[in-house]
Amino acid sequence: MDADEIGSSSRKHWPESLFSLEGEIENGKTKKTKLGFEEDRVMPLLHGISEMVTSIETLFWLPSWLKIILILISILICDFFEPRLLVGAGYGVRFKCIFVNVAKNILLFGQLDDSMSYLVEHLKDLLRKSSFDVQRSYQRLVKHMWPVKSFHSLTAYSCPIARIFRNVKPEYSDDINTMVSQLFPIQIGQSFDAKFLLSGGSNELGYLVRIGGERVELGKAIRDKYIMVCCFHVPMFHGGWDSSMVQSLINTCSELYAADMDFEMVVVAKMKKLADHKQVFDHFLSGFPSSCFVIPFEDSKRRNFICKYLELQLNDIQCLLLDNKENILLHGYPRFAESYGADGFPFTDEKLQKLEADEKLQSLTNYMVQLLTSNPSDVLRKTNAEDGCDTMTISDLNKKDVVGLFKCVNGKLIPKLQEVYEQCKIQQKPFEVLLVYIPFSNSLDPKNHKLYIDNLLQKHKLSLWYMPFNNSVHHKLCRFTNSCYDQLIIFRAQDAHIDIYGAEVMSTFGIDAYPFSREELVQRELNKFKEVTLETLLISKSRDYLLKGGANISVAHLRGKNILVWISSLSVNCIPFYHELLLWYKENQAKNPDFEVVCV
Known part of the structure; x- marks a missing residue:
C-alpha cells in the first residue's frame, strides 16, 4: 500500500483500516487482495508482525540464508467469527505461512490455527539451527564494528547480527585451562615473569611483532620498560561501553608513545567463536598505533594462554601493567582510561589519589586561567578555514570581553550556539568561542571525532x-x-570570572542572557526587584485595591507597613500550611500592627 492509499483508507474506512496484501498468482501477475480489519485488531496484528520481522531480519544477516526462499502465503488470514473478543498480541489473528531453507533442506509450516508467537518460535528455532559465516557477512558487519573508519559510516540503527556476539563468554581448550590452573594467581605488588607470559607459557624467548611489522626479540622488547598487556574479546561494536573504553585506552597509550616514555603496549585479541577470522582480527588492530606490539593471529594458542591467565572472562577487556622491574602495578578492567591521560601514568591508586588531591587544591578558575594564559603565543585557528586564514593567539583571545569555552562532546549545542553567535555579531556584542574537542563518550578516535564535529559546524555555517x-x-x-x-564555560580574563553553566543559560534565555552567566542573570533580577513598589506590584489598571474580609482595602493604605507577599496556588496540599499561616499572622499582628500578609 502506498502513502496515498494509507491516507485515503484512514479517511474513508474509519474505524477500519484497509490493507493490501500479496495474494495468489493469476495469468503471470500477482493479484492484490484487500481485507478489512477492525481497528482494535490491527495493533496486536502489527505487534506480531514486528516480532516476526525482527526474527526474519536476523535470519537474513546470516549468509547461509542468502539462499533462503521465504514464502509468506496468505499471511494475515484473519478470523472474524468472533469480532468482539478482546484481542491480545498473538491471539484472534490467524496466519498461514511456510519457511523454506533450501540450503539446509528445512521446511517449517505455520498452520492456519497457529498463533503469531508460535510462528516466531519457528523462526527462532531456524536461527538456532543455522550456521553463520562471518566472511560472507563481513561487509555488512564491518560498518558496525569498532574501530569506525569514518564518521560517515556511523549508522543510527543497530546491527541485528551483533546480538549474536553479546554476552559471549570466552571459551578455552582443556590444555589451556590445565596449564593456567597450575600457575600462581596474579597479585598486585608481586614480581611477575613477563617473558613467560608473552611466550605463551614456554621457556622460548621468541619475538614480539609491532603492528607496523617490525619484529623485536622478546627480551629486548620488554627490558627495563613498563609493559601493559591488554586482552580484548573481539569483535567489538561501536556505540558500546567497551568500544569507548578501548578508544580511551588507545588515546592514552598513543600519548605515552608520543612522549617517548619507557612504555610498551601488547595487544592480545581473543576471538569470539563465530568471528575467528583474520579479516576481523586485522580490522580490530587497525584502530591501534603501529608502535604497539601484537600477538599474531596465527599464534592462537599463545593468545588464548595470555587471555586465560589474565582472566579475560565476563568483561571484554582485561589489562596487566608491570613496572620496569616487572612488578605488578595493575590487573583488571582499565577504568583509569576513562578519566586520565598520560598525566595519570603509571595509573596506580597512589598516583591517581595524588592527582586528585592536587586538583582539590586548585580551583576551576585557576585552572582555566592557567589553560588560557600559560602559552600566550600559541596560535589558534578556526574550524573549516583554509590554512593560514583566520588566526589568533591565546593572548589576543584573552583580551576579548567574553569568551565561551565550548566543551564539545556530541555537538548538540551547535544549533543554539550558531543562532546566538550570529545575533551577537548583529548586535555588536563582543563574544568569542574557543572549541575544545572531547572525544571521550563515543567510540570515535580523536581525528574522526574532530571531522564529525567540524562537519556539524559546517552544516550550520559556524566557524569557531x-x-x-x-x-x-x-x-x-x-x-x-x-x-x-x-x-559552554563562560570566561572573562579581566576579572577571572568563570561560569560552567553557560550552555544552560544560553539555551534557556538566548541572546537576552548575554553575557550568559548566572551572576549576570541574578543581578538583573535583583535590579528589577529594586524598582518594585507596592503600586507596581499590586495595582493593575483601575484595580488599586485588595480584598480583606469582604471589604475593599486601598493599596495606598498599606504604604509604610511591613508586607509579606505570599504567592500560592491554594491547592488542597496547601490547606494545612494555610491554617498555620493564619495562626502565625494573628500572632505577629498582635505584636506588630504594621504587619500585613497579601495572598496572591
Missing part, C-alpha cells in the same frame, strides 16, 4: 576558534567540570 586535541589536558578539564555533555 579551536584548541588542538591534548588527551591529558582535556581529560583534566573534564574532571574539573564533571560533565559528559556539551558545555
Whole structure:
C-alpha cells in the first residue's frame, strides 16, 4: 500500500483500516487482495508482525540464508467469527505461512490455527539451527564494528547480527585451562615473569611483532620498560561501553608513545567463536598505533594462554601493567582510561589519589586561567578555514570581553550556539568561542571525532576558534567540570570570572542572557526587584485595591507597613500550611500592627 492509499483508507474506512496484501498468482501477475480489519485488531496484528520481522531480519544477516526462499502465503488470514473478543498480541489473528531453507533442506509450516508467537518460535528455532559465516557477512558487519573508519559510516540503527556476539563468554581448550590452573594467581605488588607470559607459557624467548611489522626479540622488547598487556574479546561494536573504553585506552597509550616514555603496549585479541577470522582480527588492530606490539593471529594458542591467565572472562577487556622491574602495578578492567591521560601514568591508586588531591587544591578558575594564559603565543585557528586564514593567539583571545569555552562532546549545542553567535555579531556584542574537542563518550578516535564535529559546524555555517586535541589536558578539564555533555564555560580574563553553566543559560534565555552567566542573570533580577513598589506590584489598571474580609482595602493604605507577599496556588496540599499561616499572622499582628500578609 502506498502513502496515498494509507491516507485515503484512514479517511474513508474509519474505524477500519484497509490493507493490501500479496495474494495468489493469476495469468503471470500477482493479484492484490484487500481485507478489512477492525481497528482494535490491527495493533496486536502489527505487534506480531514486528516480532516476526525482527526474527526474519536476523535470519537474513546470516549468509547461509542468502539462499533462503521465504514464502509468506496468505499471511494475515484473519478470523472474524468472533469480532468482539478482546484481542491480545498473538491471539484472534490467524496466519498461514511456510519457511523454506533450501540450503539446509528445512521446511517449517505455520498452520492456519497457529498463533503469531508460535510462528516466531519457528523462526527462532531456524536461527538456532543455522550456521553463520562471518566472511560472507563481513561487509555488512564491518560498518558496525569498532574501530569506525569514518564518521560517515556511523549508522543510527543497530546491527541485528551483533546480538549474536553479546554476552559471549570466552571459551578455552582443556590444555589451556590445565596449564593456567597450575600457575600462581596474579597479585598486585608481586614480581611477575613477563617473558613467560608473552611466550605463551614456554621457556622460548621468541619475538614480539609491532603492528607496523617490525619484529623485536622478546627480551629486548620488554627490558627495563613498563609493559601493559591488554586482552580484548573481539569483535567489538561501536556505540558500546567497551568500544569507548578501548578508544580511551588507545588515546592514552598513543600519548605515552608520543612522549617517548619507557612504555610498551601488547595487544592480545581473543576471538569470539563465530568471528575467528583474520579479516576481523586485522580490522580490530587497525584502530591501534603501529608502535604497539601484537600477538599474531596465527599464534592462537599463545593468545588464548595470555587471555586465560589474565582472566579475560565476563568483561571484554582485561589489562596487566608491570613496572620496569616487572612488578605488578595493575590487573583488571582499565577504568583509569576513562578519566586520565598520560598525566595519570603509571595509573596506580597512589598516583591517581595524588592527582586528585592536587586538583582539590586548585580551583576551576585557576585552572582555566592557567589553560588560557600559560602559552600566550600559541596560535589558534578556526574550524573549516583554509590554512593560514583566520588566526589568533591565546593572548589576543584573552583580551576579548567574553569568551565561551565550548566543551564539545556530541555537538548538540551547535544549533543554539550558531543562532546566538550570529545575533551577537548583529548586535555588536563582543563574544568569542574557543572549541575544545572531547572525544571521550563515543567510540570515535580523536581525528574522526574532530571531522564529525567540524562537519556539524559546517552544516550550520559556524566557524569557531579551536584548541588542538591534548588527551591529558582535556581529560583534566573534564574532571574539573564533571560533565559528559556539551558545555559552554563562560570566561572573562579581566576579572577571572568563570561560569560552567553557560550552555544552560544560553539555551534557556538566548541572546537576552548575554553575557550568559548566572551572576549576570541574578543581578538583573535583583535590579528589577529594586524598582518594585507596592503600586507596581499590586495595582493593575483601575484595580488599586485588595480584598480583606469582604471589604475593599486601598493599596495606598498599606504604604509604610511591613508586607509579606505570599504567592500560592491554594491547592488542597496547601490547606494545612494555610491554617498555620493564619495562626502565625494573628500572632505577629498582635505584636506588630504594621504587619500585613497579601495572598496572591
